[in-house]
Amino acid sequence: MQPTQVRDKVVYLTFDDGPDPIWTPKILALLAQHHAQATFFVLGRNAQAYPEIIEQQRLAGHMLANHSWSHPDLTQLNQASVIQELNSTQALLGATSSNCFRPPYGKHNQQTTASADQLGLRMVLWDVDSADWKQPGTEEIVARIRSQVRDGAVVLLHDGGGSRQQTIEALEILLPELAAQGYRFVAACS
Template sequence: MKDLRFVLAIGVCVALGLAASAAPPGRGSTATAAPQVGAAPAATTAVSTAKWVYLTFDDGPSAKYTAQILRILQAYHVRATFFEVGQNVKRYPALTRRVDQLGHSVQNHSWSHPNLTKANWSTFKYQVRTTDRYLRAQTGYTPRCLRPPYGATNRVVAKRAAMLGKKIQLWSVDPADWSRPGTSVIVRRVLSKVHTGSVILMHDGGGNRSQTVAALPTILKTLKARGYLFYPLWCQ
């Protein structure tokens, strides 16, 4: 019985070691890891009083707007998550590489932005795996988050994502910046709805994102003044 417990203990250690080695280099370490979405942080005095959000950008990279957003994030020392469309990664690989080099998380937003609830299994695999391949070529790691275009998901999409090693990652704060409602409206919609653990949806590609760029400094400055920390998503 003692020998059996020893064997089991060794097996657990090996499994934990494999899980750690599977994480992207330098990402998701316990020293800097963000709380899991929807979960409370560890119950320590320092962490329990902290406030945090996850800032995310969809549909890039875009030659015009991604670079502007990266400069703003760098100026405010904020790290975000970019859910990128594979076709755009193929077109602007250097931008994806730059996003990664600046310490942001780069994740999967499909190859051509279809509604995945209407895709068959073959198309689903192509949309995810092809995007993975192009992202991996620029970042050196395979994304673990999948954000379905339009937020369109169901049990089938979630099951298929899991089969490909992905977790579905949606959002909780949507200012509808894609509709260009006005810079002040975007700012107000984010700041009025955000709370600890919020996942904020914005866009750096897919159209004219000048209002998003204009709104971003005020959003970052205000949230920082309110004591919020910003974490990237890795779906560990």
């Protein structure tokens, strides 16, 4: 009798609102330490301000995706403005970025979807919300992810938009724990 082979389980870690000069490099180092890949949904204005971090993300093999230029509620904009928000970021990221986008706040409507379709972008949301942007405490972030994670889960985290110390502390706990449970961390949109 041969030992049972454990099939790898996959988790898609995604980070919104970066890059940030303080938090993104720390998250990149932690991901590298645990051989984890992720998708970074970047804001165009932040990518323009920190091109060296964008390059670090690319060189580390992470996927870069579009989170708009300035983080507006796209459902409140006219179609031309939605297209400008998405197209400006996509142009800045260039050909090596993915064709995925995530609308700010996860808010979208028919016009948002049509605008993305026109630009050849595919919307990617999430099914595990860490709520780390609320800074509820490391333990709460860990508990939220533990209770919702499953094979194929898309986990929403943030590397920009304020202090991400709790996010980093949660990842320090979760990355080895989930890896020990057989999970691999891969980039969405690859």
